[in-house]
Amino acid sequence: MDLASKDTEQRVRHFRQILMWPLQLMPLASGSPFENHAQLLDRQDADNPWRELVDEFSGDPGQFHERHYSEFVTFLPYVQRFLYGEGGGLEGRQAHDGESPIRIFRRHDVARVRMRYKDRDSPVDFDIAHLDLYFFYDIEVVILVVEIFADDLELRQVHDTLYRFGRAYPPSWDEDGSGSHCLQRAEWLASDGRVLAASDYEKRSKYLSFVSRFRAPCISSHWEFILQPLVLHHSDECGPLRYRQIEYHRMPLVAYLAMDDPRTLSRDDFARLVLVTGPGKRGAPPAAELPLDGFESRYCYDRYWQPQAEQAGTRLLSCGHAVVMVGSAQDAYFTGTENGLLGQFRHQFFLLALIPHFHKAALLMLSDRLVTALNRLRIGQTESVKDFKRAIRQILEVFLRFTHRYWFYEISDQAQARALFGMTREHLGTERLYAEVREEIHDMSQYLDSDSLRRQSNTVVRLTVVTTAGLIATITTGVLGMNLLDAAQAPFADRLALFTLVAVPSALLTGFAIAKSKPLSDFLEALSDERLTARAKLTALTAVWRRTRPPADG
Incomplete structure (x- = not known):
């Protein structure tokens, strides 16, 4: 069988992709009537399309299904308290009152996303299952979550979607003026088919002038639309809730592929999926640049993957940036939304990927705040020194609360969940980043302590x-x-x-x-x-x- 015919035969019967885009929230202005950023979205007016999500743990017990129970018991008790809190009800919603420190807001006005690819004439419409914003108590980080799905796609279309959809801005431009590595066009559609917003990757002058002026990258117009009323910090837009990028412009993702026979996927196909490298040229041999040495041990969890058996089972892959689940569309357990793996993918496995990305974003945010405090320090100015000490003490307090409320080395006793979480956080390097930030904050704290001791020593000498x-x-x-x-x-x-x-x-x-x-x-x-x-x-x-x-x- 030649590679061209193989490409034609490989189809994905059901595809889902969940983007997770961590963003850093800028501190609220002094004198603001709001205690935290999430309170700004509590306003129910025309300019705010977001509404707080009442989850299954706080709503009608009759709507609590077995898939919710299965999600809950996946995690260890201290992770359960982080994700779901300890008490029901919304009155007096404070993290220290037993509620979850996570607040989720959802918008319902966007029903589909239409993607136009550079090598295809006809666009592809994806339904939107969720458009959510995740806020975390006492942490200046928000995560945009976008879940899309479609049926009966070519494998190349799936590769293209994974590779091109989750890009905040183009890294460069092709000869025809379109954004490199991006979709030719992305459009958010309402339920009646109206185009609510579209991408503008092709507007090269917009991105060049923005970077020249603000020394920060510009965000594509369709992503700006989704985040409203949040506004980009480095811009002329007015708004109290401001954000800026904290990681690379490619958004982390989780993907689900149900295929007729996943055993037809080659080693190169799996590598392109998990490393999100795009489909490659049609009919071309496997890319030699892909790191296939030790691929299975580094990126694959194959406990339930049996390609020699009648039912191949399920293959899980993770490179940190992406987590991918591949299985058979003929397997009722794999496609089950209530008790099957599709339901677990949308709940447990999504959270298994969300938590380490939140960890990384929070640590990067703290590191950025340290740099900002140092940049504002003027040694010869007394007020500047006082502000610096105050900022460092606040960062130390936030880091301590992060450590005791959010930081986990293990989140589940289930072998599959434990292995996938460990693989993802190892690729992301969160443990190393945590040690670096802790050492930086410890150095700052030691400096403050030694400076205080020095001042006390001088005072004692003078008094003597x-x-x-x-x-x-x-x-x-x-x-x-x-x-x-x-x-x-x-x-x-x-x-x-x-x-x-x-x-x-x-x-x-x-x-x-x-x-x-x-x-x-x-x-x-x-x-x-x-x-x-x-x-x-x-x-x-x-x-x-x-x-x-x-x-x-x-």
């Missing part, structure tokens, strides 16, 4: 010098309480003059001791050093009156 110098004034004023001078019956004017005669020199001496506390401290240290000669000690004393010259400018 002042106390030592004050002994002279104390002894002198003690004369007034002795019988050496019987001024108790003296006229008031004489007593006032005597008091002034003692108080003024004492005040001057105290002020001088404070002003010269550093050289006086050096003199006292030299005076107590028995190894120094009298001449060296006298030199240390004369240094108290010597004026220190300021350092010359550059």
